[in-house]
Amino acid sequence: MARQTSTVSGVWKKDSVKDVAESVGIANLPDEVAGALAGDVEYRLWEIIEESMKFMRHARRTRLKVEDVDQALKVRNLEPLWGFASSSQMPFKKTVTATGTVYHVEDEEVDLSKVIKTEIPSVPRDISFTAHWLAIEGVQPLIKENPTPQELARYAPKPASTALIPSASSAAGQPPSAVTPLVKHVLSRELQLYFTRLVDALGAGTQGATESSSEVREAALGSVRHDPGLHQLVPYLIAWGGEQIANNLHDLPALQRALDLFHAMLENPTLFVEPYLHQLTPPILTCLLTSALPPVPSDTYPSPPTIRTLAASLLHLLLERHAYAYPSLLPRVTKTLLRGLAGENRGLGARWGAARGLSGIVVGVGAEPATGGTGGGNKAVREWIGGGLKPLGEMIEREDETYEGERQDVVREIFNVLKESVLSLPSSADSSAPRPPLSDLTDRYGSLFASTIEAQWEQGGRDVHHAVAGIQQQLEQEDAEAEAEGEDEGDAEGDEDEEDEEDGGAMEE
Known part of the structure; x- marks a missing residue:
């Protein structure tokens, strides 16, 4: 028994595929090829529709718009729709040709005389690397690579607000003392919850x-x-x-x-x-x-x-x-x-x-x-x-x-x-x-x-x-040496006193 060919039925008919093929110069397209292309076209259309509905739901709407279809086409890296209220807003022009009516976007006319008179931008310099001192011992040198003092002052952090609290010294005519409030350590909500748990x-x-x-x-x-x-x-x-x-x-x-x-x-x-x-x-x-x-x-x-x-x-x-x-x-x-x-x-x-x-x-x-x-x-x-x-x-x-x-x-x-x-x-x-x-x-x-x-x-x-025993002997030896040094210092002081007395007697004579 011969095997019968299966017929594919869907929203997109194979006759529509043949019409499109004839419009681009392909005549006598086989039915099997047209049916396969029709199924593939229908699958691609369903993909775009589902992607468009995702954008519709994320926008919290119940009505599908052309903008949703445009976004779905961009996600799929496809060309946006032409002739509708798309983001491009490009007008179409009707032209009658030998094969039929064609709608196209009008090309922009370029004035060659203005293009010729326009100055050509200078050729960019080649990429190069150079070294410079960002800071020397905590001080930035005044070179073109570093920011200027005006730029540093512009982006410097603002000082903390101070509160002037009158004290006993202000009553005597002196200015009140400035007290800077303490900075609180702020924890995130997650860390607070983690600490509690x-x-x-x-x-x-x-x-x-x-x-x-x-x-x-x-x-x-x-x-x-x-x-x-x-x-x-x-x-x-x-x-x-x-x-x-x-x-x-x-x-x-x-x-x-x-x-x-x-x-x-x-x-x-x-x-x-x-x-x-x-x-x-x-x-x-x-x-x-x-x-x-x-x-x-x-x-x-x-x-x-x-x-x-x-x-x-x-x-x-x-x-x-x-x-x-x-x-x-x-x-x-x-x-x-x-x-x-x-x-x-x-x-x-x-x-x-x-x-x-x-x-x-x-x-x-x-x-x-x-x-x-x-x-x-x-x-x-x-x-x-x-x-x-x-x-x-x-x-x-x-x-x-x-x-x-x-x-x-x-x-x-x-x-x-x-x-x-x-x-x-x-x-x-x-x-x-x-x-x-x-x-x-x-x-x-x-x-x-x-x-x-x-x-x-x-x-x-x-x-x-x-x-x-060794530690005790070492300590006793250190004490003995310290006493000996003390006695030597005392003897040296006594000798100095005797020399001073002799010098004084000699001067009197």
């Missing part, structure tokens, strides 16, 4: 933490840790975290959330926290050195040692990144930790936190290379703790324990700091030297540290003993 997420589960609130907090901290567009929120986040620490010393989960926020901010490489170190360091030191953390059972999380360990790691990260740019930061933090370690009535928890903070300073940031027989570590920690173990042990013995074994934990942490800060070189300590009796160690270091050094003699106690 972030604070709510970090504060979620205050009355009772749940699994969902923990997931929300982790997502919020992950956003702070990786989001590159939070630089304007840095002062607000630091202020919120500091307020949480100052007002919630009795709430360990709140302290942990604030410290986690600070840690996430320091891990974000796009946040610039250096201008706010003076606001970021005190809350961290508060968590380390405060004695107001409530005692909780050993199986509770978070516990005070957990909070102090988290604050210590955060302090070490902050010093590691910014101590070299700010030379006074490390000495001030070290002095604060030493006062927290050896101050009166500090509490065992505060002393343990101070020792944990010092452990990162003497090993990481600020650690000095091991030289001679004194080893590496921080010099201030090495000289202070090494010479004051006995009074420090007596103060620790007077503190009350909140749980059994807390005093030993503090002594063990201080011993680790001491071992890391005054650790001698392997060649400086004689491994064959006998261990001193416990009574001698007690006279020098006190009962607490003497028992610890004796118990860990092979695990660093020998090095600590030799290093402390």
Whole structure:
């Protein structure tokens, strides 16, 4: 059975295609070709109509206009309509030819005499590059490449409006003082909403933490840790975290959330926290050195040692990144930790936190290379703790324990700091030297540290003993040299006085 040809029926008929083909000189166009062209023409027309309706809907109209069709044709890179109320508004002219009537746009007549008399524009210069000084030591030279002083004055920012406030000096005939109002830091609506959502997420589960609130907090901290567009929120986040620490010393989960926020901010490489170190360091030191953390059972999380360990790691990260740019930061933090370690009535928890903070300073940031027989570590920690173990042990013995074994934990942490800060070189300590009796160690270091050094003699106690002895000898030698210098200066002054007396006697004679 022979296959029948399918007939294509649509709005655009193939007879219309044949008429157009005959008008351009194509005669006897096959029916198959005319039908295919008719279908393609109809498809193109539907495309233009749909595109035109989009412009109509965007213009909030229900009636299609010629302008919509013009815009649709421009989008499709087609020629606009001619002869209608299009944007071109070009008049058409009717001309009768041998093939029929033709409508066309009248060509513009050009006067050749005017074109010949018109001056030809000059040939543009070739592209070239030249170098000049934009500014020399902050001052722009007066050359043609730089703006003139008049142009700079025209585009200079206007000074802030000042308010004249009369004072006591104005009553005496002096002019009133001008006060410039403070410029407010304006946050966008999106950042304000983000800050509100972030604070709510970090504060979620205050009355009772749940699994969902923990997931929300982790997502919020992950956003702070990786989001590159939070630089304007840095002062607000630091202020919120500091307020949480100052007002919630009795709430360990709140302290942990604030410290986690600070840690996430320091891990974000796009946040610039250096201008706010003076606001970021005190809350961290508060968590380390405060004695107001409530005692909780050993199986509770978070516990005070957990909070102090988290604050210590955060302090070490902050010093590691910014101590070299700010030379006074490390000495001030070290002095604060030493006062927290050896101050009166500090509490065992505060002393343990101070020792944990010092452990990162003497090993990481600020650690000095091991030289001679004194080893590496921080010099201030090495000289202070090494010479004051006995009074420090007596103060620790007077503190009350909140749980059994807390005093030993503090002594063990201080011993680790001491071992890391005054650790001698392997060649400086004689491994064959006998261990001193416990009574001698007690006279020098006190009962607490003497028992610890004796118990860990092979695990660093020998090095600590030799290093402390070397430090004490060095201090005694420096004191002796200072006394000798003082005596020499006194003798020199006495000799000068005797010479003056002799000169005076000679002049009298």
